[in-house]
Amino acid sequence: MSAVSPVRVSRVDAVGVIELAHPDRFNCLSMAAYRAIDAALDDFEPAGSGVRALLIRAQGKHFCTGADLDEVKALRHDAAQMAEFIALGHRVLQRLEASELPVVAACQGLVLAGGSELMLACDVVLAASDFRIGDQHAQYGLIPGWGGSQRLPRVVGLRRALDLFFSARWIDAPTALQWGLVNQVVEAGALADTSLDYCARLATRSREGLATMKRLARRGLELPLAEGLALEQDLAVPALLGDDVGEGLAAFEERRTPQFSRQ
Numbered sequence: 645m646s647a648v649s650p651v652r653v654s655r656v657d658a659v660g661v662i663e664l665a666h667p668d669r670f671n672c673l674s675m676a677a678y679r680a681i682d683a684a685l686d687d688f689e690p691a692g693s694g695v696r697a698l699l700i701r702a703q704g705k706h707f708c709t710g711a712d713l714d715e716v717k718a719l720r721h722d723a724a725q726m727a728e729f730i731a732l733g734h735r736v737l738q739r740l741e742a743s744e745l746p747v748v749a750a751c752q753g754l755v756l757a758g759g760s761e762l763m764l765a766c767d768v769v770l771a772a773s774d775f776r777i778g779d780q781h782a783q784y785g786l787i788p789g790w791g792g793s794q795r796l797p798r799v800v801g802l803r804r805a806l807d808l809f810f811s812a813r814w815i816d817a818p819t820a821l822q823w824g825l826v827n828q829v830v831e832a833g834a835l836a837d838t839s840l841d842y843c844a845r846l847a848t849r850s851r852e853g854l855a856t857m858k859r860l861a862r863r864g865l866e867l868p869l870a871e872g873l874a875l876e877q878d879l880a881v882p883a884l885l886g887d888d889v890g891e892g893l894a895a896f897e898e899r900r901t902p903q904f905s906r907q
Contacts, residue, residue, distance in 0.1 A: 648665070648666065649665060649676075649680065650664065650665060650666045650669075650671075650672075650674055650676050650677040650680065651663065651664060651665055651676075651677050651680035651681060651684070652665040652703075653680065653683075653684040653687070655688075655695065656840060656844075657844065657847065658694055658695055658696040658697065658844075658847035659695070659696070659697050659698070659699055659840065659843040659844055659847055660684065660687075660688035660693075660695040660697070660698045660699070660745070661698075661699045661701065661840075662680075662681055662684045662698065662699070662700050662701075663700075663701050663702060663703060664677065664700075664701070664702035664703065664707070664708055665702075665703050666703075667702070667703045667704025667705065667706070668704075669712070670704075670706050670708065670709035670710075670754070671702045671703070671704065671706065671707065671708040671709070671759070672708065672709060672710060672711060672712040672713070672758075673708060673710065673711050673712060673733070673758045673759070673762065673790075674711075674712035674715050675715065675728075675729055675732055677712075678732045678733055678736045679732070681736050682732075682735075682736050682739070685736075685739055685740075685743065688745065689743055689744065689745060691851070695745065695847075696745070696846065696847035696848075696849070696851050697745060697746050697748065697843040697844075697846040697847045698740075698743065698745045698746065698747045698748065698843070699748050699749075699750060699839055699840065699843045700740075700747065700748070700749045700750070700762070700766060701749070701750040701751075701836070701839060702750075702751075702752070704753075705752070705753045706752065706753035706754040706755075706759075707749075707750075707751040707752055707753055707754065707755045707759055707763070707775075708754075708755060708756070708758065708759025708762060708763075709754050709755075709756045709757065709759055710756050710757030710758035710759055710780070711757065711758040711789075711790075715729070716729075730789045730790070733758070733761075733789065733790040733791075734790060734791060737761065737762065737765035737790055737791055738765070738791075740765045740766060741765050741862060742862075744851070744854075744855035744858070744859075745851075745854075745855075746767050746768065746843075746846050746854050746858065747765075747766045747767045747768075748766060748767065748768045748769075748770065748839060748842060748843050748846070749762070749763050749766035749768070749769045749770070750770050750772075750835050750836070750838075750839035751763055751769060751770070751771050751772065751775055751777075751826070752771075752772035752774060752775060752832060752835055753772070753774055753775065753776070754776055754777075754778075754814075755775065755776070755777040755778075756777070756778050756779070756780055756814075757778075757779055757780050757781055757786075757788070757792075758789075758790055758792075760777050760778070760779060760792060760796070761788060761790040761791050761792040761795070762790075763777070764791065764792065764795040764796060764799065765791065765795065767858060768827050768842075769825065769826040769827055770826065770827060770828050770829075770830060770835065770838060770839045770842060771817050771820060771821070771826040771828070771829050771830070771835075772817070772829070772830060772831070772832040772835040773817055773829055773830065773831050773832050774817070774832050775816070775817040775820060775826065775829070776814040776815065776816055776817070777814065777815055777820055777825060778808060778812060778813055778814035778815065779792060779796070779808050779809055779812065780812045781809070781812070782809055782810055782811075782812050783812040788809075793809070796808065796809075798865070799823075799824055799825060800823045800824060800825060804823060817829045848901075848902075848904070849904070850888035850889075850892065850902075850904045850905075851888075851904070851905070852883070852886060852888055853883065853888055853889075856879055856883055859879075860872075860875060860876055860879060863875060864876070887905065888902075888904050888905065891903065891904055891905075892904075
């Protein structure tokens with residue numbers, strides 16, 4: 645790896661931006677990249693940061709083609725360091741899932757292996773028309789190591805997931821949209837503006853409201869229906885008594901846009 649940072653972190657108003665910034669290496673994911681993402685979450689997640697939505701995007705032609713294979717090869721003979729590499733990726737991706745912020749991925753070009761695992765940990769995915777996704781681990785005797793084996797079947801179903809794992813084939817943007825892997829497909833030249841505009845809209849919502857809905861949806865998938873409904877009931881009462889709901893109801897009555905707390 646060169647001395648250039650593999651991740652660029654910035655902010656556009658209330659949107660925190662984490663940008664994979666090594667296009668010459670297809671934005672491969674290294675330990676340095678994961679640590680940079682982790683540090684960005686430390687800055688963006690606290691309520692006092694003013695950040696209300698998180699955008700993950702990438703420079704260059706392709707979003708991410710997977711792990712840094714030079715680093716993987718260097719770690720193959722050190723079980724402890726390899727375990728650390730795998731654990732770091734798992735921890736950061738689980739942190740994205742658990743974050744109170746809505747996490748949006750903007751993906752162009754190839755999204756392969758570890759890149760797809762990063763994408764799968766995000767809440768919403770906007771894809772460029774040149775988007776192609778696949779899992780090529782089997783082609784090289786590898787297996788998913790950052791959650792792909794668990795997240796992909798939950799999104800597309802067992803048979804489709806196993807097909808992608810076994811065949812290592814790529815699917816295009818329309819197929820990914822049909823399968824529910826992405827939420828929206830836009831022209832490649834419009835991805836940057838569309839994704840930032842989408843996040844900016846999310847940033848006008850109640851931070852607490854979005855965080856609660858995200859928690860209910862993600863946690864509910866792991867629970868029997870009756871337990872999920874009970875969780876919703878438990879969280880609904882304090883939510884309805886909160887300041888943001890009061891502002892939202894007042895705005896509805898006064899026919900204006902709600903002005904939620906910026907904290």
